[in-house]
Every structure is written in structure tokens, then in C-alpha cells.
Amino acid sequence: MRLSLPTRNYLPARGMARVRALFGGWTVLVLLFFYAPILFLVAYSFNSSRLNIVWEGFTLKWYAMLFRDNRLMAALENSVFVAVLATALSVVVGTTGAWLLHRYRYRGVRTISTLAFIPMVVPEIIMGISLLVFFKTVDVGLGYGTVIVAHTTFCFPFVMAAVQARLAGLDPALEEAALDLGATPLKAFWYVIVPYLMPAILSGALMAFALSMDELIVTYFTSSSSSATLPLRIYGMAKVGLNPMINALSTIFIVATIVLLLASEWVKRLRR
Amino acid sequence: MSADPSPPGAESALAARAASSKLNPNVQNHPDTQLEWEFRLTPLPAMPAMPAAGAPVSTETMVELRGVTKRFASVTAVDAVDLTIRKGEFLTLLGPSGCGKTTLLRLLAGFEIPTTGQILIEGQDVSNIPPYRRDVNQVFQSYAIFPHLTVEENIAFGLKMRHVPLAERCARVEEALALVSLAGLGKRRPHELSGGQRQRVALARALVCRPKVLLLDEPLSALDAKLRHDMQLELKQLQRQLGITFVFVTHDQEEALIMSDRIAVIHRGRIDQLGTATEIYHAPASAFTADFIGEANLLDGDIVSSNGVTALVRLDEGVEVTVRAAALRPGSTRALLSIRPEKIYITRTKPAKDNCFKGAIENEIFRGAMDELRIRVAHNLQLMAMVANESAHEHAWHKGDTVYCAIHTDDIVVVEQK
Numbered sequence: 001m002r003l004s005l006p007t008r009n010y011l012p013a014r015g016m017a018r019v020r021a022l023f024g025g026w027t028v029l030v031l032l033f034f035y036a037p038i039l040f041l042v043a044y045s046f047n048s049s050r051l052n053i054v055w056e057g058f059t060l061k062w063y064a065m066l067f068r069d070n071r072l073m074a075a076l077e078n079s080v081f082v083a084v085l086a087t088a089l090s091v092v093v094g095t096t097g098a099w100l101l102h103r104y105r106y107r108g109v110r111t112i113s114t115l116a117f118i119p120m121v122v123p124e125i126i127m128g129i130s131l132l133v134f135f136k137t138v139d140v141g142l143g144y145g146t147v148i149v150a151h152t153t154f155c156f157p158f159v160m161a162a163v164q165a166r167l168a169g170l171d172p173a174l175e176e177a178a179l180d181l182g183a184t185p186l187k188a189f190w191y192v193i194v195p196y197l198m199p200a201i202l203s204g205a206l207m208a209f210a211l212s213m214d215e216l217i218v219t220y221f222t223s224s225s226s227s228a229t230l231p232l233r234i235y236g237m238a239k240v241g242l243n244p245m246i247n248a249l250s251t252i253f254i255v256a257t258i259v260l261l262l263a264s265e266w267v268k269r270l271r272r
Numbered sequence: 273m274s275a276d277p278s279p280p281g282a283e284s285a286l287a288a289r290a291a292s293s294k295l296n297p298n299v300q301n302h303p304d305t306q307l308e309w310e311f312r313l314t315p316l317p318a319m320p321a322m323p324a325a326g327a328p329v330s331t332e333t334m335v336e337l338r339g340v341t342k343r344f345a346s347v348t349a350v351d352a353v354d355l356t357i358r359k360g361e362f363l364t365l366l367g368p369s370g371c372g373k374t375t376l377l378r379l380l381a382g383f384e385i386p387t388t389g390q391i392l393i394e395g396q397d398v399s400n401i402p403p404y405r406r407d408v409n410q411v412f413q414s415y416a417i418f419p420h421l422t423v424e425e426n427i428a429f430g431l432k433m434r435h436v437p438l439a440e441r442c443a444r445v446e447e448a449l450a451l452v453s454l455a456g457l458g459k460r461r462p463h464e465l466s467g468g469q470r471q472r473v474a475l476a477r478a479l480v481c482r483p484k485v486l487l488l489d490e491p492l493s494a495l496d497a498k499l500r501h502d503m504q505l506e507l508k509q510l511q512r513q514l515g516i517t518f519v520f521v522t523h524d525q526e527e528a529l530i531m532s533d534r535i536a537v538i539h540r541g542r543i544d545q546l547g548t549a550t551e552i553y554h555a556p557a558s559a560f561t562a563d564f565i566g567e568a569n570l571l572d573g574d575i576v577s578s579n580g581v582t583a584l585v586r587l588d589e590g591v592e593v594t595v596r597a598a599a600l601r602p603g604s605t606r607a608l609l610s611i612r613p614e615k616i617y618i619t620r621t622k623p624a625k626d627n628c629f630k631g632a633i634e635n636e637i638f639r640g641a642m643d644e645l646r647i648r649v650a651h652n653l654q655l656m657a658m659v660a661n662e663s664a665h666e667h668a669w670h671k672g673d674t675v676y677c678a679i680h681t682d683d684i685v686v687v688e689q690k
Contacts, residue, residue, distance in 0.1 A: 173416035176383055179403040180410050181430035181481065191429075195420040 038254060045247035062248040072249065075233035082144065082229055083212035086151035090208040093152065094159025095201055099193065102167045103175075117161070119154040127154060128221035135222065142224040150222040151212045158211065159204030162268075166200035199267050206264035210257050332359040333395075334517045335380065335485055340389035342375050349375040351541035352389070357485070357519065362511050364520045366528040367538035368564065373521045376538065377487050380519060382406045393484060404433070409478035410487040413494075415470045417462040423449070423473050424458035430481040448480040451510070468499050475507075479514070486511075488520045492527065504530050525565045529553065537561045555685060562610040562687050569611040569655050570687070575604055582626070582681060585609065589653035594626040595684045604689040615683035616657040618645065618669065619676045627679040631655070636671050645669055647677055 048059035066072060101113045119127060131150045132142075140146060174196065178188035194201075216231040223232065230253075234246055335357035342350040349372045357363050365373040378384045379391060382403035391399045398406055409430070418426050427448050431441045449455050452472040462470060471491060478486055492500045492507075508531045511518045522528055528535050529549040537544040537552060537560070545557045556562035559570055573587035583597040585607055595609065622628065631649035638661070645657045655677055662668050669675070 171414050171416060173412040173414050174418065176381075176403070177410070177412055177416035177418070177477075178429070178433075179383075180381060180408075181477070182404045182433035183429075184404055187433065192418055195418075198420075 041247050042251045042254070044244065045251040047244060047247075050244060062244045063252075066245050066248050066252075069245070072230070072233060072245075075228055075230045078144075078227055079213055079230040082147050082151060082227075083209050085148045086155050086212045087205050087209045089148065089152040090156035090159045091201055091205050094156040094204060094208075095163050095194070095197065097156070098160045098163035098167055099189065099197075102164065102170075117157045120157045124154075124215075124217040128218040131218065132221040142222060142227070144227045146222045147219055147227055147229070150218050151215060154215075154218065155208035155211050158207045159201065162200040162204035162207070163197055166197055170196065202267040203264040206260050206267065210260040210264075213253075214257065330359040330361075333357070334359040334361070334393065335519075336390075336392040336395075337379075338390045338392070340376075340379060340386045340391060342372075342379060342384055343387045348541055350379065350386075353541070353543055355536060355543060355546070357517060360515045360517055362508065362518045362520065362531060362533045364522060364528040364532040364535045365538055366522055366525060366535050366565075367544075369523055371538045372541035373523075373538045374489060375541075377410070377489055377519065377521050380485065381408055381410050381487050407481075407484040408487060409481050409483040409485075410489060411471075411474045411478050411491045413489045413491065415474040415491075417470055417473055417477075419462050421462075422458065423454065423460050423462070423465070426462070426473055427458075427477045427480050430477065434481070444480050448476040451479065452476045467494055468503070471495065471503070475510075479516070483516065485517045485519060488518060490522055491520075493522075493524075500527075501530075507531065529565070537564065539564075556610060556687055559608055559610075559687055562685070567613050567656065567658070569613065569616075571609045571611070571653075573607055573609065575600060575607055575689075587653065589650045591629060591650050591653060593679070593684060594681050595686060596681055599686040601689060606690050607686050608688040610685045610687045611655070611679055611683065613644070613656045613658040614642075615679060616647075616655060617678045617680075618647075618657055618659055619678060620673075622676050623678045625678050626681055627684070629655070629677045631675060631677055633669055633671055633673045633675060636669055643669065647675065649677060 044055075045062055046058050046060070047055055048061065049056035097116060101109055101116075127150075131146070131153070135142060135146050170193075174192055175188050178192040179185065183191060213229075214231060215229070216235060219229050219232050220235075223229065228236075230249075234249060237243060237246055333356050335355075337353050337355040340350055340353045340355075341348065351372070353376065365376055367373045375384060379386055382398070382401060382405075386399055389399070390397055393406070393408065418429065421429065424445055427445045428441050431444060436444070445458065446455070449458055452475050454469065454472050454476065457465070457469065462473070465473065471494075474491065488507075492503050495503060504527055507518075520528075520531065529552075532549055534546060534548055535552050536546045539558075539560045545552055545561045547555075552561060552565055556565065556568070562568045563570060571587050571589075571593075573585040573593070576584045576586045576592070578584070578597045578600065581597055582594045583600055584592055585595055586592050587609075593609065595607070600607065617623075622630070629649035631647040633645050634648050634654065635644075635646040637644040637646075641661055642658050643661045645659060647655050647657060649655055657677060659669065
């Protein structure tokens, strides 16, 4: 009897081909289900017809109209302003929070680290309403401040999670070496720990920025009309009827989001 | 056959001899068994100088530990340790893992605060001073090189934290790089370095601060055996050259014997014995030290009689051995004896000496330069002997051979007595 070495393919060639076709087909279906609507939207943003269902010809006029629309441009400015500040706050809160939870042992560490992630899972509508009630109770007028604070509450856990993941692989001797060489705990954190965490901080920040740019429901409850963000404005426009300009705007948004997410992944891979 | 006295330092000579006999398996250059034994009857020759034992160390005190205890919850890691470390000394804290040696080092560095007791550096109480205000630097086991900084920036870190001016900083970094033979590699990133080079960076980074005491936490444990031995000698030479006090932590007894001026054997949070390498090896003060440093046959027995020069000890296994009476305190009735395996001489014919046991070789273990023999000398007593490896020769020892084990009276050390 001859013994043959085991191979990786356990099925005969023909069976294997069938399995591949099956899996391949399923994958294509799933991807279509996810991305076909988006592809339609992108395609119709270049449609010269006012109606979404009829293709008339290629045009860039909706993009041109979009950039001339002052209200939309003001909303975009608001969105970027809010996202930048909410991201900055999230980075500070998320990074220092992760470090304090990782480095120091005190009562309630576990409770705090669990509580910090609740904004990630609480339904946005509840977050929105509770923030609104809170702001009314402490008598703070709705505006940029309230939107930025509201965005920070659900953005910082993403920074914190990224930083915590990187801290798990931190050699404790790294901080001790800094202390040993004359750095105070604060300097050790700034000169050694923060540079070590930088890839995680950046990828968390990109994530936070993308989330803040996209957010609708919480913003709906916490903004005033002057501090309305782009998603809120689009929502308002969509209620009175779909306009191909929204398709153009959404396309720009989708591209920007994808670029941010890809950048976040790329930064993550920079980890040495 | 072979019955060479083999202190650890002589192993390379034995290896060379073994190698030469391998090359000429037909050449019989063996001294006569009896002759060699007669030679051994002359008084013990002095231990050959070890690389570590050399110039005298200053008698000034650098570090003093007074009753230092460190408890973690229910565990006492360091238990009332008193220790004086001299200026310019190479002191090794040696012990098995979990014995408290690393905690002791961390107490010196300032990463731990003693539960009770005091730590003094040059007479100043530093017990509660944080690590960043102590003139002490450490080489970490993992090296802890800052991954985002270049070699130069790593080494300059301590100087920058202490606000040393830029010009001086650069000069000292260059000097430190040259000191550890890394000149020219200053611009490299840590991940571009080999393990040995990283270790040198860690060393340079600590030395550039000119610490009063340099702490080393098993810095060589990640290196391969060959590189490790080179580094041991280099580190020792560096320490001599700089005159800085080194406190070195290791669990490797051979490393400790090679490098140290003095060794503190740590056992269960206490200093079991403190002394030079030769003292600790030849005159272990406890069963633990005798067993941990090198290898030893540890034997318990009753002191039966003494004639003022020699004393007779009847081992619990029924065998009688003669020891030097001077080693025993008057009134002692029980003794724990230690016999180093390389001090047992194996012969085929009965030598006319006090301590001589007939036995059979139960096991022969090839250990490279040495052969380890397990010899049953009584029904419940097995001795471990170490002989130069002669396995390529007709004189080789084999399982089942009947042999005589002879032990010089001076080579039986009384470790404990009561």
C-alpha cells in the first residue's frame, strides 16, 4: 500500500470548483445587497434628469449647484467645525482615560471602564433625548457647545478602545525606564507613552471624526438652527422631496468617509 | 579515567583536552590512576584566579540597606535585609526566580517603596525618593529601548530630562556610543538593531547619566550562550574601567561566579550568604547555597568521634566519612556535609585513603566537556561525580562498572551543624 502525503485540497478538482462558484456567488450577492443602493446614488448624482428614476445623460451641474448653495455650505462648515473640536476632545478624554484606567489601580476601575463604553451601545435616540433633557435642566442654550459635547460623548469611547488595545501590548518597563532616566510621571507619559500610542490615537481620531461628521439623531436633539450640521440639513431637504443635489452631496460624503476609514486602517498598520 | 580537580574556570582547559584526545584517539596520555591520587594528597592548591577576582574594591560604603522589608498583600518579597554595598563593587544578587532579588533591585531603583527599613545611598536616606530623583540607573531585562527614538535620542533621553546643554549632551552621547562599541550607529532605529546591540544601547543609555549605582536586571538572559559569555567578560571589564558600583541580578550561578566581586545569595527574601565567588563555592554556609551554586552531594549524619585533627561522621545512610575537626563546633552532634561532584575521584583500584567508597556506576550522563556519573555506594546512597569526558578512550567509565570513590578530607565541607 502506498502512503500519500495529505494535501490541502480534500475535494476532487471538480467538487472544489463547485464549492468555489457557490461561495463566490454568495459573496457577490452580499456585496450587491450592501453597495448597490450606494452605487445607484453615486451614479444618479451625475444624472442630468431631475427625476431619480430616469437616466438622461451625464452632468456635473448638481455639484456646481451644491457649491453655490449657501445654506448647505454653512452646514458643511458647521459639520467640520463640530467634528474637529469633538475629535480633539475625544482624543484628550479617550487617551488620558485609557492611560489612567490601565496604569493606576484604584476603587471602581472596572465600573468606570464599563461605563465609558455605554455611549457606544445606547440607542442614539435615547442619547439624544437624555442629552437634551440634561442641557435643559442645567439651563444651557443649544448651540455649537452642546453639539460638540454631545458628539464627544459617543466619539471618545472609540479613541479609548483603540488606545486600550495598544496599551495591552505595552512593556511596563518602558515607563519605568523613562522614570529611571529622570522623567517625572507626566513627562514619561508625554515623551514616551504618547509617542508609543500615536498610531492608536490617530486611528481612533479618524474614526471619531468620521462618526461626528455622519451623526444625525443626537445632533437633531442638541443643535440650534444656526449650529445645524450637514446631515441635519440634508435630512431637512429630503423631507420636502428628493433633489439630485442631495445625491451629489451624499457622494462627496461617501468618498470622504471612505478616505477617512482607509486612512485609519493605514495608520493602524504603521504600528511597528 | 580522569580525576581532575575541576573548578568552573578550568572547564575550557578540560574541553580543549577532550578535543585533543578526540583528534588522536590512539594516543594514551593518561596519568596513572594511583599517581594522580598521590598528587592530590599534597595540600589543596589555591583556586586559580577567576576573571572576576582582581583589584581590591574600595572599602567606602555606596549603598546601605537597613532592615529593608517589602510586603505585597500577603507575600513578603524582601524580608528584613541588611546589606552594605561598597563603592566600585560588582555585587550580584543571585537566586532562583521568585526569591525576591528583582524586588530588591526595584527597591534600589525606587520603583518600590520599602514597607519598613531604610535604603541609604552615600549616606543619604532615599527610601521615599522617587526613581526620577535618584542617581541610580537601570538596565532592564527587556532593555526597554524607546521604539520611537533613534539610538542617539534614546541615549540622550536621560541627559535631556536633566537639562544638560545640547553641546555637552552630544559629546556625552558620542562618548557613550564609543564606550559600548556602537560608534556610528547613532542614527539607527531600535528595530534595525540586533538583540546584542539593543542591549548595548540600554547599557549606554544608563551609563551616560553617570549613575552612582548601575542596576542590571538579568540583562544577558536573552542572548545566546556564546555572546552571553563574551558580554559577561566585557561588562566586567567595563565596570572595572569605569569604577561604577554595579548591582547585578541573575539566576544563573555561573554568570554570578564569573562576574562578581561579591555575591549575595538570595533565598525566600533573605540573604542566605554574602561573599566572594570562591567563598560561596567552596564554603557554602547553608544547604540552599551549596545546592544552588554548582552541584553538590548533600549528606546528613551524626558526629561520632573526633581526635582533634579529624572527626568521624556516620551518615544516615550508614557510611562513615572523615572530616576536618576544625570545621566542627564543640558540642555539635549532627552535621550536614557537602561534597562537590568534581571533588570525587574515581579509580578502579582501591586507593589507600580515609574516605573511600566502593560502588557501582548506575548511570553515565554525557554533558559535553564533563561526564556525570551516578554511583551507588550504599543501598540508599547515590553519589554524583563529575569527571573529564574521556568517552572516546578505553578508560571511559560505563554503566555497571565497579569503582572506588575517593574524597579528600579537605573537600568535605560542613555546611550546617547542630
